[in-house]
Amino acid sequence: MTPHHTTWFPIPEHSDFSIYNLPFGIFSTPDRTPRVGIAIGEHIIDLADLAQSGLWDNIAPASVFEQNTLNAFIRLGKKTTSAVRLKVQELLCDPESPLKSVMDGRFFVAQSEATMYLPVEIGDYTDFYSSIEHATNVGKMFRDPANALLPNWRHLPVGYHGRASSIVVSGTPIRRPHGQVLPKGAEVPVFQASARLDFELEMAFIIGKDTPMGATIATADAEEYIFGMVLFNDWSARDIQAWEYVPLGPFLGKNFGSSVSPWVVTLDALEPFRVPGPTQEPQPLPYLQCDRPANYDIALEVSITPENSTETVVCRSNFKYMYWNMPQQLAHHTVNGCNVRVGDLMASGTISGSTEDSFGSMLELAWQGTKPLPMSDGTERVFIRDLDTVTMRGHAEKDGIRVGFGEVTGKVLGV
Amino acid sequence: MTPHHTTWFPIPEHSDFSIYNLPFGIFSTPDRTPRVGIAIGEHIIDLADLAQSGLWDNIAPASVFEQNTLNAFIRLGKKTTSAVRLKVQELLCDPESPLKSVMDGRFFVAQSEATMYLPVEIGDYTDFYSSIEHATNVGKMFRDPANALLPNWRHLPVGYHGRASSIVVSGTPIRRPHGQVLPKGAEVPVFQASARLDFELEMAFIIGKDTPMGATIATADAEEYIFGMVLFNDWSARDIQAWEYVPLGPFLGKNFGSSVSPWVVTLDALEPFRVPGPTQEPQPLPYLQCDRPANYDIALEVSITPENSTETVVCRSNFKYMYWNMPQQLAHHTVNGCNVRVGDLMASGTISGSTEDSFGSMLELAWQGTKPLPMSDGTERVFIRDLDTVTMRGHAEKDGIRVGFGEVTGKVLGV
Numbered sequence: 001m002t003p004h005h006t007t008w009f010p011i012p013e014h015s016d017f018s019i020y021n022l023p024f025g026i027f028s029t030p031d032r033t034p035r036v037g038i039a040i041g042e043h044i045i046d047l048a049d050l051a052q053s054g055l056w057d058n059i060a061p062a063s064v065f066e067q068n069t070l071n072a073f074i075r076l077g078k079k080t081t082s083a084v085r086l087k088v089q090e091l092l093c094d095p096e097s098p099l100k101s102v103m104d105g106r107f108f109v110a111q112s113e114a115t116m117y118l119p120v121e122i123g124d125y126t127d128f129y130s131s132i133e134h135a136t137n138v139g140k141m142f143r144d145p146a147n148a149l150l151p152n153w154r155h156l157p158v159g160y161h162g163r164a165s166s167i168v169v170s171g172t173p174i175r176r177p178h179g180q181v182l183p184k185g186a187e188v189p190v191f192q193a194s195a196r197l198d199f200e201l202e203m204a205f206i207i208g209k210d211t212p213m214g215a216t217i218a219t220a221d222a223e224e225y226i227f228g229m230v231l232f233n234d235w236s237a238r239d240i241q242a243w244e245y246v247p248l249g250p251f252l253g254k255n256f257g258s259s260v261s262p263w264v265v266t267l268d269a270l271e272p273f274r275v276p277g278p279t280q281e282p283q284p285l286p287y288l289q290c291d292r293p294a295n296y297d298i299a300l301e302v303s304i305t306p307e308n309s310t311e312t313v314v315c316r317s318n319f320k321y322m323y324w325n326m327p328q329q330l331a332h333h334t335v336n337g338c339n340v341r342v343g344d345l346m347a348s349g350t351i352s353g354s355t356e357d358s359f360g361s362m363l364e365l366a367w368q369g370t371k372p373l374p375m376s377d378g379t380e381r382v383f384i385r386d387l388d389t390v391t392m393r394g395h396a397e398k399d400g401i402r403v404g405f406g407e408v409t410g411k412v413l414g415v
Numbered sequence: 416m417t418p419h420h421t422t423w424f425p426i427p428e429h430s431d432f433s434i435y436n437l438p439f440g441i442f443s444t445p446d447r448t449p450r451v452g453i454a455i456g457e458h459i460i461d462l463a464d465l466a467q468s469g470l471w472d473n474i475a476p477a478s479v480f481e482q483n484t485l486n487a488f489i490r491l492g493k494k495t496t497s498a499v500r501l502k503v504q505e506l507l508c509d510p511e512s513p514l515k516s517v518m519d520g521r522f523f524v525a526q527s528e529a530t531m532y533l534p535v536e537i538g539d540y541t542d543f544y545s546s547i548e549h550a551t552n553v554g555k556m557f558r559d560p561a562n563a564l565l566p567n568w569r570h571l572p573v574g575y576h577g578r579a580s581s582i583v584v585s586g587t588p589i590r591r592p593h594g595q596v597l598p599k600g601a602e603v604p605v606f607q608a609s610a611r612l613d614f615e616l617e618m619a620f621i622i623g624k625d626t627p628m629g630a631t632i633a634t635a636d637a638e639e640y641i642f643g644m645v646l647f648n649d650w651s652a653r654d655i656q657a658w659e660y661v662p663l664g665p666f667l668g669k670n671f672g673s674s675v676s677p678w679v680v681t682l683d684a685l686e687p688f689r690v691p692g693p694t695q696e697p698q699p700l701p702y703l704q705c706d707r708p709a710n711y712d713i714a715l716e717v718s719i720t721p722e723n724s725t726e727t728v729v730c731r732s733n734f735k736y737m738y739w740n741m742p743q744q745l746a747h748h749t750v751n752g753c754n755v756r757v758g759d760l761m762a763s764g765t766i767s768g769s770t771e772d773s774f775g776s777m778l779e780l781a782w783q784g785t786k787p788l789p790m791s792d793g794t795e796r797v798f799i800r801d802l803d804t805v806t807m808r809g810h811a812e813k814d815g816i817r818v819g820f821g822e823v824t825g826k827v828l829g830v
Contacts, residue, residue, distance in 0.1 A: 123580055155604050156604075161578055163576055166753050166754055214590045244733070245663075246568060248573055250575075252751040287606060336655065337590050337668070338578060373724045
């Protein structure tokens, strides 16, 4: 049981940003340069100002909060970053808190007045492929329905490197990419705007501690290296990807843009929601075995909002469905000595469940265009149209405690 | 014809670092913090010191030379970086040069006394697959010998994203990776040290100018975005790669380490060696068409030096064999709006020629282990053994002008 906390700060019911969450992000306002903040209810606590005031013990050097990424803060180590979060929690619960007297002022900013930024400088971005339902769906569609999973899939968390430069924060518009596409039945490709633009519902974790080259991370130690998590939309141009991806994997079908949610929810905050994952059969090799539950029960949903219309939820899934968990992904990624760095982002791969309404991409939801999805405005979708906005949300909830991610959203612009 | 230059500075005959080259790199000595230098003969000119002295016009702010990467310098733009290089060339040729009087001192450092660093902070690393001979060899071995090239290969420069964190400078030892391997005939993988460790002879170009997301780079403009080139060894664990790579491409078989040469040779210096590439059939789509010759005649070689032995050259190839040229690679990479950033590294893929001694990897040279290569010490190699040192060299030469890359070298350590 998580101890209950009562805060004097006004937080709307069902807020993702409860007193139990306190995620970190980078924000600015017209008066404040980009800096580190913590989300609480509908507000942000300005940690740069807080660190410089006399109100707060100097748990961490003030300079790390006056940055436009979380990297320097994260690099202080979990002992420090956890202490900062707990201190803020204490200040928000203490009825005598010195913060209270200045609540309407200096340290608090309304989220509606803030601009959010990519929370970390991402050195390297890796995308896994760890949902067995997603990999099976894709295998059924494009390969052999009877042997949908490739032989390696149950033995290792398949992953590949993605493009870091084009990862953007929620709210950034995504331009529909052009590229080479092979028309059905043709032998020669044509150049056109992608006609099969898709989202992929993913979550991602952010590396919290460097390793040197040659070092490995055991599954038992992996959580020391994970600072926190975000929502992740791995936008995909299916037609470009289908033509280009053999034999070396996805490239232009993915690297035109990926979107992340602005608030990094710490593993500390997610601890109450830890659950066991699916049974792994066959048992993985020893370096991939994981002794304790390492999945998290995080409800996820995706909606599509056509231009000038209301949103339609098209997918409800859950992070707990993941076949390979984060410690296994990280142990695998480093078992060959590959080094990781603070700020690296490692995404889950599309998170699909077993029911048709829990599939994490339009490719699966509309089953390659054969099952159009109705929108609230009467139109249908098999893929994403220009001016559609795709929004992903995620939250964990248990025993009256809610810890959420807010949302990652992006509007598709035509070309 | 390149105008001939005569320098008063002593340069050994056949030096890669002639007065026509003047490549940029990052070096330090026990007395000098890491900083920008230019290689000349067996020496380095200390640009940080030079910029601060009264000897040199302030073409560029001194601060960009007092950095441990070239990124800030490159970001000044080609007009400035080219002017710096030409000014150094002028100072080295002027018989009345003020540098002359202090030649034995302050501004010059012997390369033998310097430590070299990774020349740039690499944001993203992309690896292409642009040698038709290499792609054909691999296709013959692993797929259909009669249809060795996949259908997309002649239509686009196939590429994929690699790991930036594990790219190291020449001289850094490479640890043989462990990983999952599927033994011949087995259905279940085992965990072991790679038994098929290989090099890949590549060259790479370094991005010299940012683009915003959504922008494209035309082939005609691509050279504005390329600062210079390095040698690149894309170390590969063939057995790990073979098991993991479907369907999303290479991952742990590559990301345990890649090596680059320390001196970045500018496109300016390579200009005299521009040559046409192979005929492209079929003609590529318009966005990939390239009006002028964009290959470079750069002789390449790879040697293996067993521990306590002499080196054996195992491969002689040439960068001019590349089917897809750098402007085409960059046009393709950005045609979907993917942004590039100063310091991004884009590698060619293995550079193989048409003759058996010009293949750019052990996989091809020893044809999957069937044709062992003799070493000077009487041993044989089908892949790389522990304590072997692999060295790659490259240079262009024409009309008595030599512009070289020095070498990229790495010793393989056991585990």
